[in-house]
Amino acid sequence: MPRNLSKFIFFPLVFSQLNATKLSLLLVCCLSGLLSGCNDQESSRQTLQSIDNTEQHKDAQQTKAIAKSENDIRDAYINYLKHASKSDLSRADALNRLAAIEFKLSEELLLNSATEEAETKLANEKLNRTIELLETSIKDYPKAKHNDVTLYQLAKAYDQQDDYEQTHEALKQLAQDYPKSIYYLEAQFRLAEYAFSAKQYPQAEDKYTEIIIAKNNAVFYEKSLYKRGWARFKQEFYIEAADDFVQVINFNDFQQYEQLTASQRSLFDEYFRAMGLSFSYLGGAEPLNLYFKQTEHVNNLYYIYSSLSDTFLKQQRYNDAVTTLNSYIDQYPDSEFSAQASLKMVDIWKQAGFIEQRKAAFEQFYADYQPSSSYWLNKKSRYKKRYEMIKLALKNHILVETATYHKKYQQGKLPADFTRAERWYKNYLSHFYAYSRQDNIHFLFASLYLQHNDENLAYKHYQLAGFDEQIITNKDAAYQAITLADNLLAAAKNPKSQAVWLSRFIEPSILYAQQYPTDKHTIRVIARASEIAYSNKRFSDTIVLAELVISDKNSKLISNINMVRAHAYFQTKQYLAAEHSYFSLVNDQELSPKDKASATEGLALAIFYQGSRAAEQKEMQLAIEHYARISLLTPKSTTAASGLFDAIALSIQSEQWLPAIDYIKRFRKLYPLHKKSNDIAKKLSVAYLNSKQNIAAAKELEKLSSRENSKAYKMASLLKAAELYQTNNDTLSAIRSLKKYIKTYPQPFTPYFEAMYTLTQLYTETNELNKGLFWHKKILAADKRTPNSAKNDQAKFIASNAAIALARHENQRFSKVKLVRPLKKNLKRKKQSMLASVNYYARASSYGVAETATEATYAIATIYNDFSQALLTSEVPKHLNNDEQEQYLFLLEDQAFPFEEKAIEFYEVNLAYTQDDIYDQWIKKSHQALQHLFPIRYQREPKVEDFINVLH
Structure with missing residues (x-):
């Protein structure tokens, strides 16, 4: 039903449409000084006509005052009307003009007075003043030439006050008295609208008809035609109403619905709804068919049938709704919209909840309008957009079919449901293969085959769903394909088949791990694939897979992955990478003791082979470092001691004394009972001596003096130790070494004598006078019992110094004694x-x-x-x-x-x-x-x- 228009929403701003001669009245306001100066002197007051003579004011010097605002103009008119007599014909124009000003001010105030009560009140006052001025103009000048304008203004003012009766009367008078007015058609349209709202449908029909047959009716023609249709409809003249609705539809010449603007679609829907409603009252499809057989030209015929169908659908008359569309197809089988009508029938049964009817309707729709049907043979290019729309709808309906039967098969495992689901999946792939990824068809089809225990076909479709060459397009499908490939690999009987499934398992596993490194399945995929790859000697694939792990969690799976990766690195002689992998495993709490021992030995060997490779390439420093690292990382491994010994040997060979010392110390600490311990001790003393670490060398020599079998080596070790201690100011250690030598080796005489002499010097340094004197006396005693033949110059010098030292001591005592009493x-x-x-x-x-x-x-x-x-x-x-x-x-x-x-x-x-x-x-x-x-x-x-x- 159309809306009734109660306000003058289509009125033009007629208050500005006065004759050009009347507009000159505005200039009167510019001379407010003249008007305000009239006062009571009628003889000197200028008339409106004299004010209207603009020629008088060309000279700017004659202008006494210029109006600056609309208020000034308004005041000028008010002042003029105060002094103008009724006989002054210009007074009517002044009344209208002032009314226009007041009306405009009221509109402005109302527009700005959303929250201001005072401004609303003032606006209403001005609106009342407008009405008063216009009524006065009509009353005082009933035969004025332009009273049609005045009546139009008055109607609009009444309408603004929501006084519809007065509005109606003003428009009625305008239409009755001024049939040639430019406002006549609009007045008639408003009167028709009032009659329609009052349910006076015959009167409304007449007035709409008068507008329709009038000249220059473009503004109101379409609306009048449409509203006359409704007026006739209300009088149950349904055929006549349909005639009007058809005319208004043809008048618009609507394009394809999809191309219409929003406002055009609104009109389209409204007009076609009216048509549908009309024929629903006439009985439906048969009267509609008959009507259009007798109608020469009708645009958008399908939408009339569709609207009638929609009307029945709203009334829940589902069979009538479907029959209407069927009737259209029967009448126009090759129409552009036949497929759309058939599709709509499927939707109606679906909406109604009639499952079997929907199924039958869809089967018919598929048979008649699937993309390969005869219907589309010559129509695809001609009805391209319609074809695409139908094709898309068909695709969506097939998806519903597949989902329906697939679900039923899941629930009941009935072979018939499997066959139907399989059929619709195949139909989909036959027509819409390009969209299969988008709609996940291959994945669903694969799951159907998997539930049917057909792993080969399930794998095929999981593969199609999950992969696009070297890219995974569906994670879940890819995972399922990998899982099935693993199963089919295990079931493969001959080498050729095994090789095929091995590649189908490993390569997708790599892709999966690359694209979804954090997925919950990725660790299991990598673990299984890397294990299979390693057991099949595909070491490179093993490494690639294992290196894709990014999880930092400790788990048995990750430990296994790391283990096979380490072994694969070792097998491919990537010893550095193997080392890193084994290293991460050594402290892994998830490993069993056996696996941990294996990782430890693997780590040691990986480093050892790095050292061997460096030594072969004459990179001695690098070789030393590798050999030495083994004992740091895996001190208890069987390879560690050998590696460290090699590091010591290469260090000494390269005269790297300090590193050699460190390595020897480590060796002695870690492997104190090793069979090469004595050899290590000798190497350490040599390294200490060559690196100028005298104290350390002395200590080692001192130790060697107790362990070595050679007396000469022991004597030399002690003396050298004492010398080194003394050189480095370790006096106590030097004294200890010398005493040990003196006690142990009194022969030969010279080194024995020298040891005692050195001892006296050391006690002098420690300021232990008495101990020094003791050894000076020892020297002299030894000198006394030693034959001169056994003495050399050094021995004489030592004895002489011992005597001097003792003499000095006695000399000090001599000096201290004073010759006093007693x-x-x-x-x-x-x-x-x-x-x-x-x-x-x-x-x-x-x-x-x-x-x-x-x-x-x-x-x-x-x-x-x-x-x-x-x-x-x-x-x-x-x-x-x-x-x-x-x-x-x-x-x-x-x-x-x-x-x-x-x-x-x-x-x-x-x-x-x-x-x-x-x-x-x-x-x-x-x-x-x-x-x-x-x-x-x-x-x-x-x-x-x-x-x-x-x-x-």
Whole structure:
């Protein structure tokens, strides 16, 4: 049913359509100064006509004021109307113009007053004012020439107030009094609409008819024709109504429905719905067939049948709906829309829920309009879009058929359902193979065959569904294909078949793992495929598969994958990659002890072969590193000790002493009971010595001195150890080594003597005086019991130094004793110290070693001189009187003088060494002492006597 139009939504803005002569009234407002200046002087007030004479205002100097806004214009008209008389014909124009202004202002206020109550009130006031002005104009000037405009304005103002009765009356008067008005047809259309809304259908039909037959009716023709059809329909004139609806359809000359715009589709649907409704009241398809046999020209005939069918469908008259479409097909079998009508019948039965009817309708549709049918033989290109639409719909319906029978077969396992499902799958592939991937047909077809236990055909369709050359297009299908290939490989009986299925299993598995690395099935696929590939000696494929694992989780499957990958790397001599793989397995908690041991040995061997390869290529450093790494990563493997020993040997061969030392230490720590332990110890000492690690070398030598069988090696080891300790300031260790040597090896004499001498030096460094003196005495004792024939210069030098050391010690004691009371006791102590010191100095001098002889001679002289001075400065006994004290001092001088003389003589003996070109500090000091003791005689030739020998 069409909508009734209550508002003037189609009215033009007629208030701006006044005659050109009337529009000049606007200029009046521009002279508001003149109008406002009229006041009460009628004689001087200008009329509207004089204001309307625009020629008077060409000179800008004559213009006193210019209106600036519509309010100014409005005020000018109001002012004019205040003074204009009814006899002034221009007053009617002024009333209309002011009404137009007021109406416009009211519209603007209403448009902007959505939330402002005050503005809405003001708008209504202006609307009332508009109506008042227009009513006044009609009342005061009933025969005015342009009252049709005034009535049109008044109708619109009433309509704005929702006063439809007054609107109707204004339009009625306009149509009655002004049949030649430009608003006449619109007034008649509105009156027809009012009559239709009031259910006065005969009156509405008449007025619509008047518009339809009128001239210049283009604006209202189509709507009037359509509404007259409905007016006739309401009067049950269904054939006449159909005539109008057919006319309006033909008038539009609609294109294909799919090409229409949204607004055009709305009209299309409305008009055809009206046709369908009309013929539903006439009885349906038979009257429709008869009607169109008698109608010469009708556009879009199918849609009329379709609309009638839709009408029956809404009324749930399913059989009538289908019969209508069947009637169309019978009447027009070669029509462009015959297939569409047949398809619509299938949809109607489906919507109605009649399964068997839908099935039969679809079978008929498929038989008549499938892409290879005779219907499309010469129509595919002519009805290309329709063909594509029908083909798509057919495809969707076949999908429904396959799904229906497939599901029934799943539930009941009836052979008939399998046969039907298989048939429709094949039909689909026959017509729509290009869409099979899109609709997942191969996957579904494969699942049907799999449920039917036909693995070969299931594999075929899973393969088609899942793969497009080297790309997986359906993950689930690909997985199923891989699984079936595995099963069929296991079932293969001959080598040729096995080879085929092996490739069909492994290659898709690789693709699957590449494209879906994180899929839940990927790990199982890789695990199974890599195992099969390795067992069939396809090591490269094994590696490719295993390397596709990206999961960081620990699981038995991943462990197995890593194991076969490692073995495959090893088999292909990719030892570095094998190492990495085995390494990841060594700490894998998922591995059994047996597998872990296998991984450990594999890791060791992979590294060992890397070392061997590097050694063959003369890359010694790299070989050493590889050999050495084995013991770090797999210390308990059977290969580790051999690898480390090779690393040591190559390091020493390459004079890489520091690495060799590290490797030897590691070897001794890891393999202390190894059969090559002694050889390793010797290599370590050599490495230490060559790398200048003296302390470490000393320790190793010291250890070797206990383990070696050779006495000479043991002696040399101890002495070298002591030397190294001493060189590197490890005094305690040096002392320990020397003591061990002295205790163990008293022969031969010279190294024994040297060891003791070194020991005295070390005790001097440690400031252990008493221990040093002990070994000095040991030296002299050993020297005394050793025949001179066994002594060499070094032995004499050592003995001489030992005597000097002991003499110095006694000399210090001598110097500390002071000749104070009790004088006798202290004098005795001092003499004893003097004699002991002089004896040791004399012995030191007796060896004939110049370095010690000059010191000894100087020291003896100094001792005598010091003793002489000590006597002279000794404390005088208290019991002596002055004379006795004087006599006592004279006696002391007599006692002291011989010692001073001896001192001078020994100093002079030291000077004699200059004759042998010896002039050291002791000779120099001796000369200085002589200058001090005898300044007058310091240049005299010293008296040289063999005092030393005398002392001995």
